[in-house]
Amino acid sequence: MVENNDIELSEAEAEQYDRQIRLWGLESQKRLRASKVLIIGLAGLGAEIAKNVILSGVKSVCLLDNEKLKEIDLYSQFLAPPDKIGENRAEASLTKARALNPMVEVTSETKSVDNLPDKFFQEYDIVCATGLKQEQLERINNACRDSNKKFLCGDVWGMYGYMFADLVDHEYSEEIVQHKAVKRGSDDAEKNARETVSINVKRRAIYVPLQNALSVDWTRPEMRSRLRRGDPSYFVMKILLRFKDEYNRNPDPAKRKEDTKILLRMRDELVKELSLPAGFIVDALLLDVFGTVSGAAAVIGGVIGQEVVKAVSQREPPHNNMFFFNPVKCVGFVELYGQ
Amino acid sequence: MVARVAGVFDEKLTEAIANSKILVVGAGGIGCEILKNLVLTGFPNIEIIDLDTIDVSNLNRQFLFHKEHVGKSKAQVAKDSALGFNPNVNIVAHHDSVISNDYGVSYFKQFQIVMNALDNRVARNHVNRMCLAANVPLIETGTAGYAGQVELIKKGLTQCYECQPKAPQKTFPGCTIRNTPSEPIHCIVWAKHLFNQLFGEEDPDQDVSPDTADPEASGEAGASALSTEGNTAGNVERKSTRAWAAESNYDPEKLFTKLFGDDIRYLLSMENLWKKRRPPTPLVWDNLPGKDNAPAQHSGLPDQRTWSVHECAQVFAASCSALQKDLKSRADGDHLVWDKDEKSSMDFVTACANIRAHIFNIPLKSRFEIKSMAGNIIPAIATANAIVAGLAVLRAQAVLRGDINSCTSVYLRPKVNHRGQLFVPEKTLTPPNPKCYVCAPKPEVGLACNLKQLTLKDLTTAFKEGLNMQAPDATVEGKGLVVLSSEPGETDHNNEKTLEEIGLNDGCALLVDDFLQNYEVRVRLQQEDEEKSWRLVTDTDAPMPAPKEDEKPANGSNGSDPKPGPSTSRTRADSDSDMEIIEEDDDEPTVKPPKRRRTEVSDEIVNLC
Numbered sequence: 007m008v009e010n011n012d013i014e015l016s017e018a019e020a021e022q023y024d025r026q027i028r029l030w031g032l033e034s035q036k037r038l039r040a041s042k043v044l045i046i047g048l049a050g051l052g053a054e055i056a057k058n059v060i061l062s063g064v065k066s067v068c069l070l071d072n073e074k075l076k077e078i079d080l081y082s083q084f085l086a087p088p089d090k091i092g093e094n095r096a097e098a099s100l101t102k103a104r105a106l107n108p109m110v111e112v113t114s115e116t117k118s119v120d121n122l123p124d125k126f127f128q129e130y131d132i133v134c135a136t137g138l139k140q141e142q143l144e145r146i147n148n149a150c151r152d153s154n155k156k157f158l159c160g161d162v163w164g165m166y167g168y169m170f171a172d173l174v175d176h177e178y179s180e181e182i183v184q185h186k187a188v189k190r191g192s193d194d195a196e197k198n199a200r201e202t203v204s205i206n207v208k209r210r211a212i213y214v215p216l217q218n219a220l221s222v223d224w225t226r227p228e229m230r231s232r233l234r235r236g237d238p239s240y241f242v243m244k245i246l247l248r249f250k251d252e253y254n255r256n257p258d259p260a261k262r263k264e265d266t267k268i269l270l271r272m273r274d275e276l277v278k279e280l281s282l283p284a285g286f287i288v289d290a291l292l293l294d295v296f297g298t299v300s301g302a303a304a305v306i307g308g309v310i311g312q313e314v315v316k317a318v319s320q321r322e323p324p325h326n327n328m329f330f331f332n333p334v335k336c337v338g339f340v341e342l343y344g345q
Numbered sequence: 346m347v348a349r350v351a352g353v354f355d356e357k358l359t360e361a362i363a364n365s366k367i368l369v370v371g372a373g374g375i376g377c378e379i380l381k382n383l384v385l386t387g388f389p390n391i392e393i394i395d396l397d398t399i400d401v402s403n404l405n406r407q408f409l410f411h412k413e414h415v416g417k418s419k420a421q422v423a424k425d426s427a428l429g430f431n432p433n434v435n436i437v438a439h440h441d442s443v444i445s446n447d448y449g450v451s452y453f454k455q456f457q458i459v460m461n462a463l464d465n466r467v468a469r470n471h472v473n474r475m476c477l478a479a480n481v482p483l484i485e486t487g488t489a490g491y492a493g494q495v496e497l498i499k500k501g502l503t504q505c506y507e508c509q510p511k512a513p514q515k516t517f518p519g520c521t522i523r524n525t526p527s528e529p530i531h532c533i534v535w536a537k538h539l540f541n542q543l544f545g546e547e548d549p550d551q552d553v554s555p556d557t558a559d560p561e562a563s564g565e566a567g568a569s570a571l572s573t574e575g576n577t578a579g580n581v582e583r584k585s586t587r588a589w590a591a592e593s594n595y596d597p598e599k600l601f602t603k604l605f606g607d608d609i610r611y612l613l614s615m616e617n618l619w620k621k622r623r624p625p626t627p628l629v630w631d632n633l634p635g636k637d638n639a640p641a642q643h644s645g646l647p648d649q650r651t652w653s654v655h656e657c658a659q660v661f662a663a664s665c666s667a668l669q670k671d672l673k674s675r676a677d678g679d680h681l682v683w684d685k686d687e688k689s690s691m692d693f694v695t696a697c698a699n700i701r702a703h704i705f706n707i708p709l710k711s712r713f714e715i716k717s718m719a720g721n722i723i724p725a726i727a728t729a730n731a732i733v734a735g736l737a738v739l740r741a742q743a744v745l746r747g748d749i750n751s752c753t754s755v756y757l758r759p760k761v762n763h764r765g766q767l768f769v770p771e772k773t774l775t776p777p778n779p780k781c782y783v784c785a786p787k788p789e790v791g792l793a794c795n796l797k798q799l800t801l802k803d804l805t806t807a808f809k810e811g812l813n814m815q816a817p818d819a820t821v822e823g824k825g826l827v828v829l830s831s832e833p834g835e836t837d838h839n840n841e842k843t844l845e846e847i848g849l850n851d852g853c854a855l856l857v858d859d860f861l862q863n864y865e866v867r868v869r870l871q872q873e874d875e876e877k878s879w880r881l882v883t884d885t886d887a888p889m890p891a892p893k894e895d896e897k898p899a900n901g902s903n904g905s906d907p908k909p910g911p912s913t914s915r916t917r918a919d920s921d922s923d924m925e926i927i928e929e930d931d932d933e934p935t936v937k938p939p940k941r942r943r944t945e946v947s948d949e950i951v952n953l954c
């Protein structure tokens with residue numbers, strides 16, 4: 007995927023990226039510098055992802071959004087200033103996004119994803135989609151897949167959030183640290199130094215597309231057993247994606263009461279449909295799903311930003327294939343769906 | 346109303362946020378992120394404190410700062426940038442140390458929550474005590490590389506920051522540094538000591554010459570009861586290294602010949618040392634390895650190329666003259682302070698560490714690697730900071746909503762655990778340690794020392810460095826006799842007297858208090874003839890309970906229990922498992938801290954063998 011160009015880092019780059027090069031190494035930094043990232047959806051989560059990815063020092067970031075900046079965005083969207091309400095969200099975010107790191111080329115695109123051809127998405131090494139409907143996500147995922155490009159998507163509703171990753175056929179190296187005793191010209195046991203040796207192991211991970219992960223057959227015995235020990239966060243995502251499909255919007259803070267009722271009803275329907283245990287999806291998980299809470303956007307945006315870095319630098323095992331943040335328990339975990 | 350859209354939160358939380366006042370301590374990587382989240386969420390009153398200024402190596406994560414801000418106050422720039430997100434928030438910025446009489450208990454009491462985003466243990470300990478004294482919930486945060494954690498501290502409900510003893514700082518025996526180095530870190534420590542001997546603050550504990558008092562050398566290894574005279578007698582020469590260097594006008598060749606020729610030959614004469622070790626090889630200035638070789642082809646950062654010994658000698662010469670020039674340009678008695686980001690200082694340590702490593706058959710390291718070890722750089726990335734800050738603000742919301750009992754510690758792991766968890770919450774709050782010498786109802790601690798040798802001045806140091814007090818006062822329990830006063834001049838005349846001379850004896854109890862921290866502890870003196878300095882004896886000295894399976898993050902492949910700690914954990918060179926979670930690499934604060942912080946910012950404590 008990302009070509010590691012052999013041009014050495016400039017002194018300015020080495021200085022600015024010093025603390026992260028010391029963590030993930032020079033090779034990763036070079037791969038980052040060669041990669042092109044598309045971020046779809048510039049609400050709070052998109053802004054968080056953009057910040058993390060731009061700071062990491064990729065080659066370029068395109069911010070894609072056809073929506074206008076709304077008041078509710080300001081709860082979590084820090085790239086677009088409050089005086090730009092009514093303007094396109096991607097364009098309104100450009101100035102601050104560029105200021106984060108002048109070494110990264112940041113552009114905007116204001117068309118709807120529905121009006122963009124598949125080849126538009128295929129020009130990027132990795133696409134991060136937020137705020138879209140399931141159907142739109144699956145279409146872009148498949149377009150990326152067709153040209154062997156990586157795809158991530160995610161969303162934050164209130165304090166809850168998720169991420170999905172399809173890195174197709176992903177090769178990466180993993181650093182394994184080992185401790186070994188080293189003798190230094192002496193038989194004296196206490197003079198033996200302990201040295202950490204890190205070796206890089208090449209690994210490979212195969213991913214499935216989003217439609218597989220979202221159409222899990224919950225009647226299968228292994229899925230039933232997962233329910234017994236599992237966390238209901240997957241189903242919260244299902245309910246919220248359905249809500250978006252059905253009402254063509256997210257739950258609205260101004261209609262907190264009415265929408266909560268709808269969500270609880272949709273929850274009951276899903277429980278029936280998939281014969282889930284009663285009480286499995288607790289009410290509490292559906293009460294704080296309004297707007298985008300800044301802290302949650304930072305959490306999910308941090309996870310997605312780190313997955314972008316791992317994916318394009320091909321270093322360290324990326325999450326396969328879904329991450330959920332359950333704010334009731336404050337737990338964040340990875341589960342594999344659809345394989 | 347700052348919370349612009351109703352309905353995002355339930356009414357209770359909306360109202361609690363609207364009436365809140367939050368203090369953020371630290372405007373580094375996590376601090377910037379916390380401030381952003383608070384401002385966006387609509388917290389109406391925020392104060393932020395940081396004494397630091399912005400450095401270019403901050404810019405990869407401290408996103409409120411840009412290149413044009415380098416050198417400016419972190420707190421002030423963070424405030425200005427954050428107001429751009431929401432101009433209706435009231436932010437007060439303090440470019441200041443949080444350890445100050447300006448921020449007393451009553452200052453802390455005005456906040457509903459204090460959020461720590463610090464990079465050193467001294468300040469963490471201090472804010473811990475202030476929050477205990479003010480009875481304000483403290484949310485403590487830290488990251489190191491990919492890992493991090495968020496912990497709630499509330500008086501009486503949870504353990505405090507000092508309830509569990511922290512891993513002690515890794516130290517190296519003086520004779521390993523001076524006589525028998527076997528690892529690169531030994532040579533790096535030696536090189537930093539040499540820097541201080543030649544250009545910095547001279548410290549007798551940082552002698553770099555051969556140590557003839559090495560018990561192994563005297564042939565009676567094992568009978569290691571060293572007398573104090575042994576230490577001074579152990580030095581090859583009485584004249585300070587600095588005076589000697591000045592006499593030879595810092596001539597690089599002369600310095601080189603003494604340090605890497607004569608001193609090594611002297612070490613060789615201590616034959617016992619080399620019975621089971623490979624002996625070192627003295628070097629000659631004009632015949633060094635690599636002299637006739639062209640530099641090897643190198644890809645990577647220039648700093649990542651390992652220099653030949655010949656190149657090291659050239660860098661040694663160049664950096665010596667640059668540093669000497671710098672020293673000469675200063676007022677008499679002034680000295681240089683080693684700084685990993687100052688070119689000549691870093692060049693000097695790299696060159697000297699590598700020359701010494703070559704002499705002792707230790708692998709040479711690149712300037713890049715030596716900078717990490719000598720500067721105790723903890724890698725820091727934007728994403729881990731964002732996650733930890735996000736979790737911290739969500740925890741703060743839960744506290745405000747009245748769900749404080751649900752606010753267990755959360756660990757961000759570098760990799761998922763076997764249950765697939767990346768953020769791992771503890772199941773329950775950890776209750777206070779009843780024997781904690783900070784948060785127990787009647788704090789108590791033992792101080793082991795030799796009362797015949799420890800002076801009142803040393804005792805003051807013990808209170809400041811060991812008990813992390815800022816301005817201790819001490820009286821004899823039951824008698825009310827003032828032993829130590831924080832008022833200047835009141836007890837100074839006793840400074841050089843031993844504790845025995847001022848009438849303190851074994852078993853004697855002192856009531857020691859720090860007015861600023863509103864903290865009093867009963868200190869029991871314990872006579873120990875063998876103790877050369879002082880040592881705290883706590884009931885919490887039992888080893889830390891083993892981490893609960895899979896609730897703690899692991900660093901790298903070995904499970905460990907990272908705790909917020911000092912930025913000066915030198916142990917990183919040895920093993921990841923000792924790495925402590927801290928916020929930043931931002932080593933030393935720019936404002937020279939008061940003397941009591943010396944152990945925190947100084948590099949290593951060298952014990953006698």
Ligand SMILES: [Zn+2]
Binds near residue numbers: 505781783785
């Ligand atoms: Zn305590």
